[in-house]
Every structure is written in C-alpha cells, then in structure tokens.
Amino acid sequence: MSNYKHIQLELCKAVESEDISVDTLREKIKELSTTTTSETEDNNEERSPLDILRDEIKNINPDDSDTIHKLNKYNFFHKACCNPNVTHEVIEYISEEFPNIETVTYLCNDVLE
Secondary structure (H helix, E strand, O other): OOOOHHHHHHHHHHHHHOOOOOOHHHHHHHHHHHOOEEEEOOOOOOEHHHHHHHHHHOOOOOOHHHHHHHHHOHHHHHHHOOOOOHHHHHHHHHOOOOOOOOHHHHHHHHHHH
C-alpha cells in the first residue's frame, strides 16, 4: 500500500473514532506528518505523503475525474461529517488543515451523477 493511501486510511480511522476531538486529530496529523517522505517529480524535493495529499486537495482541478475519484476512495472529510461524535470544531480543523477538502467531496458527487 502506498504511503498516500496509508495516510488517507489513517485519517479515516481517526475521524470515525467515537472519541474524536481536535486534540486527538491534531496528534494523528502530527504523527502522520513524520511519515516517510517522497520525492516529487518536479524538483526531487522530499515531502511527506501528507503534504502531497494536502496539495492535491488544495489544487484540485474540477475536470480531473481520476484525481477526484482517487481522493474520494478514502474520503475522511465525508466520514467525519457522518460521525455523530464529531464536533463543529473538528470539521473546522479539518478544513484548516486541508484547504478545499469540501470541494473534493462536492466534486465527487458531480462526477458520480
């Protein structure tokens, strides 16, 4: 399993937890940010898979259905919104950590229709 998928799965597990809070999510994201780094194709710069995921979400192209489907395979934002134990503060924190995440979920619905 790629580090990218691992990050998404770990975020899904975290937001589906019964005891989810901003603090526990912050700790999980901190833990995931130290995961093995990857070289980018552009400039051989090493970046964590979490940073790569953030950039993909932030810079999503509405016409790129392959990326939209890839990002929605493990849609941690959608899972967080469906968890009755998630507070408004957790949703805000996810939105701050992953700018544009709500657009990914929205675009997925458009592509699937």
